[in-house]
Amino acid sequence: MKKLIIVFALPALLMTGCGKSFFDINSNPDVPTTTSITPDLILPAAMARTGIITTNNATNNSFATLGAWMGYWAVGTNYGAVTENRYSMTTDFGNPNWVNNYDIIFDYHTMQQKAEASGQDFYAGIAKIMKSLHYQILVDLFSNVPYSKAMDVKKNITPGYDKGEDIYKDLLKQITDGMDLIKNADASKNIGLTTADIMFHGNKTQWARFGNTLKLRLLIHMSQVAGFNPATEIAAITAEGNGFLTAGQTASVNPGYTNDKPNPYWTAYAFALSGNYSQDYRRANNFALNLMKGLNDERHKYFYRPVRGGTFAGQYRGIDFGLNNDPAHIYTETNLSDIGGSPTIAGGTSGLAKSATMDSWVLTAFESYFLQAEAVARGWMTGNAKTLYEEGVRESFRWLGVPNDVATANTYLGNADARIAWPAATADQIKVIIWQKYFAFNGNNHLEAWSDHRRTGVVQPSISIDAGRLTDHVPTRYLYATSEFSYNAANVQKEGTIDPYTATVFWDR
Template sequence: MQKKLIYCSLLSAGLLILGSGCEKNFLDINNNPNAPAQADPALVFTNALTQTAYIVSVDYLYMNGTQNYYGNSVRAAPPGPNNSNNFTSTDFVTSWTDNYHNLNDYAFIEQSGVAANKWFLVGAAKIMKALNFQMLVDTYNDVPYTEALQLGKNILTPKYDKAQDVYNACIQQLDSAVDILENTTLISEYNPGNADVMFKGDATMWIKFGNTLKLRMLLHEIGVSSQQSTIQAEMQKIASDPTGLLGPGESAMVNPGYATDAATHLNPLYSHIGYSITGAAALVGAAGNSYFIDKLNGYNDTRLGYFYGTNVAGMIEGNPLGAGGNSAASYFGGPLNKLNANNNLPFNFKPPIGFSGTIPKTWGILPSPSQSSIILSSWESLFLQAEAVQRGLLPGNAGDLYAEAITDNFIYLNVFTDGKTFNAHPKDWAAAYLSQNIANVGWQASSANPLQAILIQKYISLCITDPLESWTDYRRTGYPKDLPFSASSSRLYDYPYRFIYPQSEYNTNSKNVAAEGAITPISPKIFWMP
């Protein structure tokens, strides 16, 4: 991909507190932010999507500890404040600043798209704004919304809107976006093509993504009694839309041309939880999590060797969050495995003498430094659909969707061996897994609590790639019920429910943030929590 220098806009004077999140990727230039009319909205769109990929991949990375996807390593201090659960206004600041920076870019794209009759960009920008606000609400609850994106109005102290109102407004924006993108006459005048580094200008895929994002948000608030009529009405819209939702193999992924020619060109997940451009482990304070390893072993889950690599002894071992006693704990799974230089294959697989098959070159959660960044995976979409059907909110067969979701995740990870048997067809491994008479694995074996099975398997599938959605599911449903808390003696709270507003807000928008009351990692809860 030709490396383009993209204008990185920070247009709202009302959010000067936000800083420059766009410096994290290789599509940036330092043009004058006070001259937005000079920016091509299509180029800003490329950069904005790339920045969203960074946010999803990196800004919630430490919740992988909270969700027991990683444990502590003895190689270095553990990453983030997960051990103590004593979050402060200086923790996770980029999850605020990056999202609002990103939102200003999408607001500019939407505004410019209307002015230039580039309606495709308008619809896509509306969807991405809804995603950003969903992430903000799910971590902070009430946030600036109505006054946050008033481009050029110089609102220095934007008010905070109620979280439920923000959700409702975003759902309306998603409806509007789908209406625009389904109007083939309206969008026919312009198509972003390769400037769209997620769907390459495919309006159908954008509609599916918008519908799926709305489904995610509706299920997040499923326990809110005042939202039931809204949920029912919006589910009807989803069910009646012939375009539908993201299906198998239809993940929303961004790839602006990740490459190994420079450190800043690596896929952001790979470079932050995998390896640097020189091949050094990027997150040396983290390791495989013993709870997660035990859970997958108990389910005979072949994906274990694709989430984690083997250690020098050829084993997959871990540590709890908050305790790093095992010096042989594994690192994260993919073809590069510095802890086992003798064999980088899953489960330390050794092809038998006379083996003539072709071993896949890419597999696991870290298949390549140029891998695409997941924004919303197809397996998550299928699990969302399974949950909605199981709850009676959408038509369909929950068991079939459940099986499709698990199979889809096996395919993404490219599961081809259990360490003993070689089979290059991930579908076969998924079918064998699903055939087990084990609750929360086989559908029939999970008949006592199918919703639990859906959410536990979703939890497994989101390992490392989307800890925010996994954290949200636990906070709204309590699954998995045996999720352990940090084992650290410094733990202040058992489990965190939210982030603290950044110190910049207390410094520059003090009246509005003070109106939110005293904020701790457990209070006030996110509006959709029980």
């Protein structure tokens, strides 16, 4: 943890134009100091970085690899035997996720401290909620992680590890505390809030709905834990009264993306500033593509692009995951569908990569509906699980910009296939919800798709056909980061030897 603590605050400051360390104390009025960095300066940069994490940006995390493992993405045969085809995992694999998530947590933690000291409760509440989101990501990747002492940088630069289940329990409390701070805050005392809050612009109701939806995600993750009872938390969510994110209310951030300073997802998976395609590596995986085509699911045209040219021009065409031997050269990158779904550099309103100026999503409204549907199906909440499920499907079509989204989604929902049609038995209802979450998460939330796979086993993506694969199933967790073995060796070694193919996070089935 020592190295992380040293660099935690730098990215937010760099994004505001400062190259000095957060801990430098000086009198230059043009250079931020510990006293001049205020919550309104920290928040937009931190939120922008949250958006980079949650949109699967390949340069900042390894969720792109999860896209391959979960059957969404693959690579052409011209790349040969790549490591992800073999389920290869080292301590370097998770290092970007470890570093970046703790980095952002420290930014929010710093903002919280400054907000508490200055009586800006809205900012403090936001910090508690956003820190909880990133800790949830860390637990879901690594299981036990530094938590209770992780931000105590003055007293403990080598913090011990907390159990994942204990962290989850406290995150539920932290989210509630954050929501209460926001609800009771005098917004006028929170300087620059509507501008700095690039997600909800100071809207208390939306922050409450986001908090409730995030809590429900945590509870659903724990659904398979023996003896787990969510009744108290569900009652608290119900009593809070604002409900969950609903149609058109996807939590997303936009710090002011332009064609010259574009959304990172756009530049990673669609087009570079030069106007050239920026992604030749990630292609359509036959598992998800063929399933969706077979189910007449129009969304495949918005998750993927038609082949650009050549023999297969205009076709939506994928590759079997792990295919290396291709004597006819018909599965090279130019013969396969791009990912992202946006056809031209001009952008538009449809697909995953809509335009250079699009928002970065943090928590989608369709996920909210699916979480609610599962909670109702499990008997945790009152409501109509079928209606919530169907609204989740419709919202996925709407969010992607599918033309005539409601009518097209309704036609799709009329399909009698067991992965679409609403069944009578509770166990089957949960299965169909998981299947539709799986389809909806294509390219936009590989971590949650992997989490659903681990906790339910409903969706079993095709296993890599690479002869050199190290296992016959999708890995179950990440190895601890390289940086921890360098700077916090004693504590990480206490966690024992981790086998990423058999070890599980605490909520895994």
